[in-house]
Amino acid sequence: MKRVLAFAGSTSSTSINKQLVSYTANQLKNVDSNVIDLNDFKVPVFSEDLEKEIAYPEGATKFNELLDNHDGFIISLAEHNGSYAAAFKNLFDWVSRKDREVFRNKPVLLMTTSPGARGGATVLASALGTFPHMGANITGSLSFPKFYDNFKEGVILNEEFIENLSKEITEFEKALN
Numbered sequence: 001m002k003r004v005l006a007f008a009g010s011t012s013s014t015s016i017n018k019q020l021v022s023y024t025a026n027q028l029k030n031v032d033s034n035v036i037d038l039n040d041f042k043v044p045v046f047s048e049d050l051e052k053e054i055a056y057p058e059g060a061t062k063f064n065e066l067l068d069n070h071d072g073f074i075i076s077l078a079e080h081n082g083s084y085a086a087a088f089k090n091l092f093d094w095v096s097r098k099d100r101e102v103f104r105n106k107p108v109l110l111m112t113t114s115p116g117a118r119g120g121a122t123v124l125a126s127a128l129g130t131f132p133h134m135g136a137n138i139t140g141s142l143s144f145p146k147f148y149d150n151f152k153e154g155v156i157l158n159e160e161f162i163e164n165l166s167k168e169i170t171e172f173e174k175a176l177n
Contacts, residue, residue, distance in 0.1 A: 002176045004028060005070035006035045009088035009123075010078035014061040016147045017076035017120075020113045023154065024074055027169050031176065033074075036066065038087055046093040053057055059096035067095070072107035072176050073136075079114055079123035092134075101135030107175035108136040109168055119145030140168035 006025040007016035012091060019039070025033035041059035056136055067073075077159055078085040084092070096102050112120030121143045128141055144150065150158045156165065 001033050002174070003069065004033045004072045005066055006033055006074040007038060008076045008078060009038070010085050011037075011039050011087040015078065015153070016113050016115070017078045017111075019154075020111060020144055020147070020152065021074055021076040023151075023156070024076070024109070024111065024169065027165070028173065032072040033175065034066075034070065036093060041092045042152075043091055045101065046097075047143065048092055051097060053139040056098060057094060060091065060098065063091060063167060064095055064098055065132050067099075067102065067104060070106070072109075074111070074172070075102060075108045076111040076113060077120060077123050077127055078113060079120040082122040082124060091135070096134060100133075103131065103134060105135045105137055107172055109164060109172040110136075110138055111168075113147045113151075114145065115132055115147050117145050119143035119147075122169045128174040137175065139172045142168050 001079050006021045007017045008021050021036050025035050031139050041063045043057045043059040053174065108131065112124045116119040124141060124143050132138060144161060150156060150161055
């Protein structure tokens with residue numbers, strides 16, 4: 001059975017991106033999904049000087065092992081001031097020092113959500129431009145706007161979003177096989 005790693009690019013205990021990525025992982029068929037929390041992968045703020053001093057932090061090692069041991073990834077990125085959340089970017093920077101092909105040329109379903117009307121579109125565009133150069137085989141992407149209007153009690157309410165997500169999941173599952 002294929003194994004999928006799912007996570008939000010956020011460390012917030014109330015992350016709407018974690019809610020979306022968890023919901024999405026639960027929609028997969030015939031796949032073992034593993035939803036993780038970035039809080040479990042503590043790393044210091046990246047710098048080349050620190051890298052020379054400590055080599056490679058344990059949190060980055062553990063995260064890299066998960067990337068090695070899964071067949072694909074579902075990621076929902078939080079948008080902070082139009083970019084990645086600091087915790088995600090920092091972990092991403094550490095992990096890329098060990099293997100520039102961070103995503104191992106495996107399938108990636110990339111999403112983002114926010115309370116606003118753009119749904120994290122700026123960070124999604126950034127990731128779509130960057131992740132393929134970091135070994136992501138992006139099978140699809142989805143911006144999910146107005147989270148609190150469209151997602152209640154663990155369920156997507158908007159039929160168009162349900163259809164769009166279903167299509168993206170189908171393409172992702174095809175790429176896993």
